[in-house]
Amino acid sequence: MLTFPRRFKMLLAFALSLVFVLPPVPATGRAHAETGLRPTAIGSFEAPEGWKLSLGPEFPGAQGEFVLDTEAALSGEQSGKLTGDFSGGGTYVELLRLLPKYDAADLSFSVQTADVTRVGLRLTDSTGQVHQQRIALQSTTDWQSFTITKFNGGAQYAHWGGANDGVWHPPAKQISFVLERTAIGGGKKIGTARFDDVTMSIPTPELELQQTKLGNVFIGDEPASLRVLTAGTSVSAVVFDYWGIPAAEQTAEADGDGYAELSFSGLESGYYTANLTALDADGGAIAEATTSLAVLPPFDSGAAADSPFGMATHFGQTWGLELMPLIKEAGVGSIRDESNWSAVEKPKGVYTFPSKVEAYMGEAQANDIKPFIIFAYGNSYYDNGSTPHSDDGRQGFANYSREVVRHFDQVEWAEVYNEFNIQFGDQGNGPADSRPDYYYKLLKKTYETVKAEKPGLTVVGGATSGIPTGWLEELFRLGGLNYMDAVSVHPYRYPGNPETLAKDLADLEELIKRYNNGQPKPIWITELGWPTQQDGRGVSESVQAEYIVRSHVVSLASGVEKVYWYDFMNDGTSTTNGEHNFGIVRNAGDDLGKNVPKPAYVSYATMTRQLAGKSFVKAESICEDVYGYLFDGEGDPVRVLWATEPKEVRVKTNSPIVITDMMGRTDTYSPLNGYVYLSLSGSPVYVQGNVSQISEGGKFILTGKTSAPGTPVRLELTVDNTEPPRGRIQAELQVEGSVYPIDVMPHGTKKIPFEVEGRDTPQTRTVTAYVVRDGQKVARLTADVAVADPVQAKVKHVRNGDQDALRVSVSNALDDAITLTDIQWQIGGQSDTFAANVQIPGGSADSADLPVPELTAGQTYPVSLTLNFEGYSQIAYEGKLAVVAEEDLKPFSQHTIEVDGSLDDLTGVPSVDLAAEGEVKMNGYGGAEDLSGQIWGTWDSENLYLSVKVHDDVFSQTSRGESIWQGDGIQFGVSPGLPGESGEWYEYGLALTPEGPEVYRWIAAPGMTIGTVDNATLAVTRDEDAKETVYELALPWEELEPALAEDGVIGFSILVNDNDGQGRKGWIEWGAGIGTGKNSSLFKAIKLVGPE
Known part of the structure; x- marks a missing residue:
């Protein structure tokens, strides 16, 4: 907002060391000879250039517009015209754009106006801190030009956000020009200012991505071209397809102005990433950058x-x-x-x-x-x-x-x-x-x-x-x-x-x-x-x-x-x-x-x-986990196929068919004894041609084994010729430039092991292989192979009695044992080394608890760990640790409940009074008779339990599945450790739907599915006379991993929704981070305590 706290108020004056008023001379493309800086246009306004209008939303009422104006321009054909209309209120309008990461030495711009006495300038630095100053304008309709050399100064300087320290932290991220209501002369409520020739003087960057086409989207036979600006002498690029396979590489020399252009012809349809490296005269790398691009066929x-x-x-x-x-x-x-x-x-x-x-x-x-x-x-x-x-x-x-x-x-x-x-x-x-x-x-x-x-x-x-x-x-x-x-x-x-x-x-x-x-x-x-x-x-x-x-x-x-x-x-x-x-x-x-x-x-x-x-014709029943849909138009049928779990299918056909993958790559496949064989995954494929049937099964199965980064990925093709049709299979396997012969007699099977190039970082490597006979593809096979470190570590906050600790768990997929010898740690400003001495045999896992030092409660601290091993290299970990005062830890007692819809005897078990301790988030709340209740959280070694008694004057729940939040019911969240430490957390819902009680999961840790949860026990009863609904839940800890009963702490938040038959009125929450926005750092800190 364009306001100035009292501590920033000062005499309005020009500091000539900060702002220079210059004759209206258009910027040129020549670099400053003495400084090595180059004027770089960020506002010629011959095109939109990313400039946008903001209406000062924190002070509603202003209207305005931004247009590329041809009526007046200092240079070129257009200027940027900003109009502010404050007839309906408001304080300011703003013309802004994001910037490349420019480490600018100065900013120049020109303004023309008949009714504005000053403009505000805002520059946002790399931390997100906004630096603001005001530029006074002379009373003239001529163009006025300015150069700003100090970004954290000037008349009526103010700063906020980001580092908020008044220090300029390059590079600049955003620029905006501000037109204030109070800057319009003559008592008017509408004012206009034109801007032109906005430039920044910047050093030639080590490597800056530019574009020959917006978005790097290339159509048909257009070469995929990338333009860069560099302080180096040349730029090299390696282009990878969607699956990480190298598709092209090239090196281009930079011209005298520092520009280099790389052009790649012949790329197939698809999504690509390009890794670029700027090189010095000796061929050494000075900077790297990555961009993405797309190649598409023409479209009518x-x-x-x-x-x-x-x-x-x-x-x-x-x-x-x-x-x-x-x-x-x-x-x-x-x-x-x-x-x-x-x-x-x-x-x-x-x-x-x-x-x-x-x-x-x-x-x-x-x-x-x-x-x-x-x-x-x-x-x-x-x-x-x-x-x-x-x-x-x-x-x-x-x-x-x-x-x-x-x-x-x-x-x-x-x-x-x-x-x-x-x-x-x-x-x-x-x-x-x-x-x-x-x-x-x-x-x-x-x-x-x-x-x-x-x-x-x-x-x-x-x-x-x-x-x-x-x-x-x-x-x-x-x-x-x-x-x-x-x-x-x-x-x-x-x-x-x-x-x-x-x-x-x-x-x-x-x-x-x-x-x-x-x-x-x-x-x-x-x-x-x-x-x-x-x-x-x-x-x-x-x-x-x-x-x-x-x-x-x-x-x-x-x-x-x-x-x-x-x-x-x-x-x-x-x-x-x-x-x-x-x-x-x-x-x-x-x-x-x-x-x-x-x-x-x-x-x-x-x-x-x-x-x-094309129009939808029918869904085809193939097998479990496989989805097939037929579309047709003018006799050109196409099927869309995918599988939610990897499956092999065979496509029955008597003629060649065309298969197109999700990235648009198309191949023709000919039948082998009446079938084309196809691997299906979550990535849809399109099948065109005369197909009479698709069924589960296949003669070719491609599988892979988890590989360590930097090592080849090992795979195996299994050819099974025991099921009909059983003709001799003489073909070859083609995969990423390598060819392997296939010769399998009827009733026979054969396994063909092979390797492909690995990856340097952990990821999922998708390998696509083809079975080719007589030059014709007969099978398209895929396998997703994990590239993962054989030794992995996980860290979470646990509580042993009254002692906080970081539990460091190590899994060892190697054949041989390793030993976690010690842990070098830094938590906040403290550091030391902890002797662990934990031996972990091959194929197993173990853990060590690192005691947390004494720290001030109510804060979250950065954590850095270095795990040292015998038999393996170091592992580094970066994370966060929340320290909560004992009185702020809410207890969940160890207490097993019987889930039958009738509340157990919970005398002495701590509870939450929803109306007294919760926060109401609804309009027209009618007090405890409208919605109130009591919540008990308990646990044992098998389950986390919730017992909830809700008083609700009108019960209404007509939804099911992911929509149960819109009716009466419960939403709750659980996170491992204490709130704000982990990016992994869960959100569950409990409801009495028209079909009965339902547990639904909206958010889960990686590897856990979203949807209705069958591995939970829920009972819900409604007493209409008493206007009370009772919910009892037993949720197995395995549905909450990595949170476990033995951890001693969890993050928790719960809300009770209210719907009186007219839609969701709102809710009452204990904790936050669910209803208004999803943020597990707002959960309550819970300690799991022994029986009362």
Whole structure:
């Protein structure tokens, strides 16, 4: 925010050592001869360049726009025009962009304005600290130019965030120009400033990634070219495909300006990473960088126009239009975006569409992409800005919606609101409270109004977070289906698998039929995605690439008409923020490069090319864990196949078939005695051709053994010719450039061992091999092989009596014994060496407990350990240790309960009074009679137990599975050690569903599945007279690993949800980190104590 604490207030003056006012001379490309610096343009405004508008969200009310303006420019054809409109309040608007990691010596820019007296300059350093100063402007309409040489100084200097120490920590991460309401002269409320020739003087970087095409996405025969700027004399690059196989390498000399360009021709379709190294004159490495790129076949965008493939975007907020061609090349037929009511109607009754909305609608049309518009949110001129709830508010919302479709004739589909059933339907202080009856009235009025304007418009209603059965049923009971042409839902289930969509969508269709005279109504999924953040809620980038295909195929097979992936671009660069990781291309500020692809971009583009213009025909029953779906269009059938567990299948055919993998690589396979043989995994493949049957089994099985980093990966091909057809198999195995002969007689078997190149770091190595006969491929085989250290260590916080310790567990996969001799440790500012002397035989595991030194409670300390061995190399560990005061450790007693739905005698067992000790998170809470309860946590060597008695005036739970959180029930989280120490944790749900008690797991440690938990015992009883619900749970510790009973401590949080039949009202929580946001560091610290 542009405010100045009292300690920063000072006389407004120019410090000439900090700011130079210069004649308006455009920047040139020549380096400063004396300093070795080069002017680098970051704001020529001849293109968007990543500049974005912010409306000062911490002070709501400001409006504004940013456009590339051709009316006035200092150099070139355009400038950046920033306008701030404070008629409705607010404090400032801001023009900002992310920067490459520039270690800049100075910043130069030019400003032209007729009504602004000063501009604010904000520079964000490498720590995230914002440094702000104000630049006074002369009273002239001429261009004024400035050079800033001190970034942590200047007039009215202030700093906040990051290191927050007033010290400039290079490099710069972001720049912004700020237009304040108080800087507009003459009492005006609207002001404009133009900016041009924004440059930074920087040293030539050791290695800086640049691009010849935005996002490094190359189409057809285009060479994949990479451009870099370097202080070295040359740059070398090695390009690897999706599976880590080297695909190309090249070295290029840098020119006199330090630029080098590498060009790779002939790359097959797919996702690639490029590792680049800058070299000095002697060939020594001076810097390294990595980027990603994609190679795609051409795509007929006309085939996508009416396809089911849509993408959620944010052009109506801050995204740059340069992304639109990347969206088009991915095969996207339509985008779901917004033109929010608050930005369109101001003042009341006057409708003006922001230039950014006009621009993205035009750009979408130019790229043959259809817009799907959300009618969204509130307006300060109605219902005090709350969610529309009055007749006037609803009519105002409907009138705004009518103006959107009237103004943009290209709009064929529109959605009424967004996720009304959660917080978006409870904005402000109005009574809407996310209730379905209020949504129904808004939907009805909007439908009637926009249909009168444009009868052919498809109006989509619902737009719910998840598939809240009870909320939707109430909406349908009220008559909501009469006022929507399609029903939309957002059935997120990350990090769980997408196959569970089928049942949920089938249940939704049955619910629709129940309230629609037995007839279906089109279902649209208008948000669905799997983020790749690095915590318990995220999936890996490879899993995202698989799930984006599998979720679309399952949805289409379930009758869904359109699917909109959320969303196209990562919205930031944090590795632990979900919103920053949903995208299929990276953020403009990503270290790998501006908007470069993730693997999911390529798998999505492959899917659209395979399925556009085709319709779902049927699901094929093959075998357990294998999914097969047939699509067809104009007699060109294609099957999509995958398996949730590795499987071998045989494809019966009498003619060659074409198999395309997830990355778009296509091969032709000919039958061997009537069959083509195929390995299936979680990575979908497409099969085209005349196929009569697909069944489990095969003559060829590829397996691998875990290998240590830096060693070859060992595999084995088993050829089994004992089952019919049994003709002699004379062929060859081709794998990564090597060939091995195959000759197996009928009724015979043969094992062929071989090796492929290993990897230097732990990972999963996917090996693909082909069986070739007479030059024709007859089998495509894959195996995932672990590359892992044979000796591994894990560390967690435990408690032995009253003594905290770090338990260091070591597993030894070697043949020989090793000895953990000692542990060198540093915890906070203390360090020492602990004598462990633990011998660990080959093929076994053992542990040592490192006592924690005395530390101040209430803090989290960094931990560094070095494990020294006899018989093996050192292992280093970095982590965190939380120290909690004894009085802040909440006790769970050792006490076994009988799970029968009737509370055991828990006299003397510590409990939690939910109403007294919990925190209420709901509007309209009616006190203890509305929702209250008591919670007991206990344990024994086998189970963690929960006993909960809830008083709830109205019981309502109509959901099942991943949606049980939307009805009455319980959510709780468990983490190993103490809160904030571990990135591994669990979130469970308990509910009395229409089918009975259910335990569901949303978040789990690696290796544990998401979904309904059968290995748990739950009893739930409801006493309607007493308005009490009792939950009793026995959860085996194996469902909580690495947390164990003998650890003595866990992190724990619990909440009780409340739904009175109108949707989820809210909850009461003890602990946090579940309901409002997922953060295990907010859990309660629990000690597991002996029996009372």
